[in-house]
Amino acid sequence: MMNDVADVVVIGGGMQGLSTAYFLLKKGRNVTVIERGDIANGTTSRSDGDIFVCDSTPGYFTKLQKAALDEIVALTHEIDDFDWMAKGCVILAENEEQVEIAKKQYQEKIADGIRCRFMDKHDVHEDEPNTAPDIPGGLEFPDGGSLNPMLFAYSLTRAIRQMGGKIRCFTTVTGIDVSPEGVLRGVRTDDGDILCSTAVIACGVWSREIGMMAGLDIPITPMKGDLLVLEPNVYITRRKTMDIGYSLLRHKKAGGADEKTFEEAHGIGFLIEPTNEKNALIGFSKYPADSTVSSLGVMQAMARRAIRFFPIIKDMNVIRAYAGVRPWTPDHEAIVSATDVQGLYVNAGHAGDGIKLGPISGKMMSQLICGEQTDFDLAPLRLDRFKEVRV
Amino acid sequence: MDGTILQNGYPSLDELRQMGRFPSEERFRKGPVAVIECIQQIPCDPCEGACPFGAIHVGTPITNLPVLDENRCTGCGACISHCSGLAIFVVNKAYKPGMATVSFPHEYLPLPENGQIVDAVDRAGSFVCKAEVIRISNAPANDHTPVITIAVPLEAADDVRGMKRLGHEDSYAGEAERGIKAAEGDDVLVCRCEEISIGDIKKAISEGATTLTGVKRRTRAGMGLCQGRTCHQLIERMLQNASNVPVEPDTVRPPMVPVSMDVLGRSADDE
Ligand SMILES: Cc1cc2nc3c(=O)[nH]c(=O)nc-3n(C[C@H](O)[C@H](O)[C@H](O)COP(=O)(O)OP(=O)(O)OC[C@H]3O[C@@H](n4cnc5c(N)ncnc54)[C@H](O)[C@@H]3O)c2cc1C
Numbered sequence: 001m002m003n004d005v006a007d008v009v010v011i012g013g014g015m016q017g018l019s020t021a022y023f024l025l026k027k028g029r030n031v032t033v034i035e036r037g038d039i040a041n042g043t044t045s046r047s048d049g050d051i052f053v054c055d056s057t058p059g060y061f062t063k064l065q066k067a068a069l070d071e072i073v074a075l076t077h078e079i080d081d082f083d084w085m086a087k088g089c090v091i092l093a094e095n096e097e098q099v100e101i102a103k104k105q106y107q108e109k110i111a112d113g114i115r116c117r118f119m120d121k122h123d124v125h126e127d128e129p130n131t132a133p134d135i136p137g138g139l140e141f142p143d144g145g146s147l148n149p150m151l152f153a154y155s156l157t158r159a160i161r162q163m164g165g166k167i168r169c170f171t172t173v174t175g176i177d178v179s180p181e182g183v184l185r186g187v188r189t190d191d192g193d194i195l196c197s198t199a200v201i202a203c204g205v206w207s208r209e210i211g212m213m214a215g216l217d218i219p220i221t222p223m224k225g226d227l228l229v230l231e232p233n234v235y236i237t238r239r240k241t242m243d244i245g246y247s248l249l250r251h252k253k254a255g256g257a258d259e260k261t262f263e264e265a266h267g268i269g270f271l272i273e274p275t276n277e278k279n280a281l282i283g284f285s286k287y288p289a290d291s292t293v294s295s296l297g298v299m300q301a302m303a304r305r306a307i308r309f310f311p312i313i314k315d316m317n318v319i320r321a322y323a324g325v326r327p328w329t330p331d332h333e334a335i336v337s338a339t340d341v342q343g344l345y346v347n348a349g350h351a352g353d354g355i356k357l358g359p360i361s362g363k364m365m366s367q368l369i370c371g372e373q374t375d376f377d378l379a380p381l382r383l384d385r386f387k388e389v390r391v
Numbered sequence: 392m393d394g395t396i397l398q399n400g401y402p403s404l405d406e407l408r409q410m411g412r413f414p415s416e417e418r419f420r421k422g423p424v425a426v427i428e429c430i431q432q433i434p435c436d437p438c439e440g441a442c443p444f445g446a447i448h449v450g451t452p453i454t455n456l457p458v459l460d461e462n463r464c465t466g467c468g469a470c471i472s473h474c475s476g477l478a479i480f481v482v483n484k485a486y487k488p489g490m491a492t493v494s495f496p497h498e499y500l501p502l503p504e505n506g507q508i509v510d511a512v513d514r515a516g517s518f519v520c521k522a523e524v525i526r527i528s529n530a531p532a533n534d535h536t537p538v539i540t541i542a543v544p545l546e547a548a549d550d551v552r553g554m555k556r557l558g559h560e561d562s563y564a565g566e567a568e569r570g571i572k573a574a575e576g577d578d579v580l581v582c583r584c585e586e587i588s589i590g591d592i593k594k595a596i597s598e599g600a601t602t603l604t605g606v607k608r609r610t611r612a613g614m615g616l617c618q619g620r621t622c623h624q625l626i627e628r629m630l631q632n633a634s635n636v637p638v639e640p641d642t643v644r645p646p647m648v649p650v651s652m653d654v655l656g657r658s659a660d661d662e
Binding site for chain 1: 599601602614646652653656
């Protein structure tokens, strides 16, 4: 047992926890991160590393995502390399109806100041010759890129330690100590208590249970996603390519009663991402489930969907599949917020964008804790917005 | 019903037959013959060089599956211990009337003794029948992979592919560790698919990896084509030496062997 004192305790060593600790340390705060497993034990290690501004709601959230991208590019100059590849991405429409949706999205993105190009059938096939011959159009987003989330987490870890931050892995938070007046007094772990006046819940899908320890209702639930890994040294596309259903699904919770087919109920779509390790990831799926075991039916449906867009994938081998759970909120946007317990904060619920939004959220959380002006108005990300909805 | 490679990680007899990976019944009747149950398209070809009769062909690319020329094969078994995937067997269906022999690699100590009655198991490791050990080959050429031959009823010859291990004291990992110590040198490759060396693994452990997953994520060892079949035991032992606590078993992720997108997409839904 090791009783301890800290200025700020960050609970969770995933993307949000590490980013929060990094920015707090840069402001000179004394930080201890508590992680119940190894670094990035949760969803961060089961993720893709796509950092694009192509599927966000117009307005505030698109601007937030643009700032998130800039923050990541800035970090490439501050911490060890994390395989950042700035390649942009392509979104494909499957039929004429989706071409119309693409045209509308094009207008919205231009209005929010995001670079974007509408591609007709000819453009699509010129850009990626392996695309199925009948694909009628798409959008190109020249900005953004991809990174390796694991390397990102390890680079942040090294930077945190260099700045004197403490990271205690394989230590589980078991309780939150709150005074009768509703003020945070400390955090209990299976390896001793830590006295602190500030703590951040950054536990992804597990934030709900941590919140309950302090009497808070944090409405985050698991939304599963599966990925397939193709054999090395295959060439399909130059860059990340996905079907437009990806952005449509973003605003929709799969598994509704009106969804008839297996594909609809499991939010099956197409995404391919060539990685720096010279293989490619194939996705995607999106459905409420609390398991990180790959589902065979979903793997099969994703394979069919991928062949639909890129028939040459047919003969390529899948060597591995994995799955993760996105921390999902009722309005699918993140929670970066103070709480009813004084000194206790939440930085979680980033759904399918938690790698991209990690640094900007961590930075704003550090500003909030230090009483500074935040880069964005945090009202749309407050925890109590869900209370209002329920009343 | 028989499972499939996709579900279980090992091929069913039907699948092996369909893939044309089984010698003909006619050849089986003539005496001992190698049965190559390799379904891993990995960069690996020691079996080709191991055959004194030129009966095994891998060719280029090196990820091809080996093809057996059943008429050249004499069933000598030289290939068995050279297959790092432990996927080659010799079956003799002409051993005695109604009896066959099966020879297989067995990397567990203690070894059985000649004449000992052991439990014969199938590809999944499940008990099939009792069997008598008739030969134990542990020649230096086997390079620490003993080959055991057991006699089984003829009907069991296509199913039996090994025996239950006898003790748990010393395992393949022990052998593997000895191999590593003998090799020394940080530049020795542990993971051949991703070209990860002993030094890389040591560095990951020093940076805080305490589990196989921790090493994999830091180095990519075991994440290549063969998905760790060759290196996981070695890494586990290195972790164990570093920490003195038992290492958590690794998560197994499907599919157990590479499967084409087409086959994956077409296989029947089971949900
Ligand atoms: C298949 C898939 C693909 C994705 N692709 C992308 C993408 O391309 N781009 C993108 O931006 N996002 C993507 N995401 C989303 C992204 O992965 C997540 O939003 C992000 O990883 C969440 O990070 P986090 O730090 O909030 O949570 P986590 O990474 O889950 O971290 C929470 C940590 O808290 C720890 N913890 C839990 N309970 C306790 C306790 N009691 N005590 C101590 N520690 C505890 C856990 O061990 C865990 O390490 C994807 C997600 C999935 C599933």
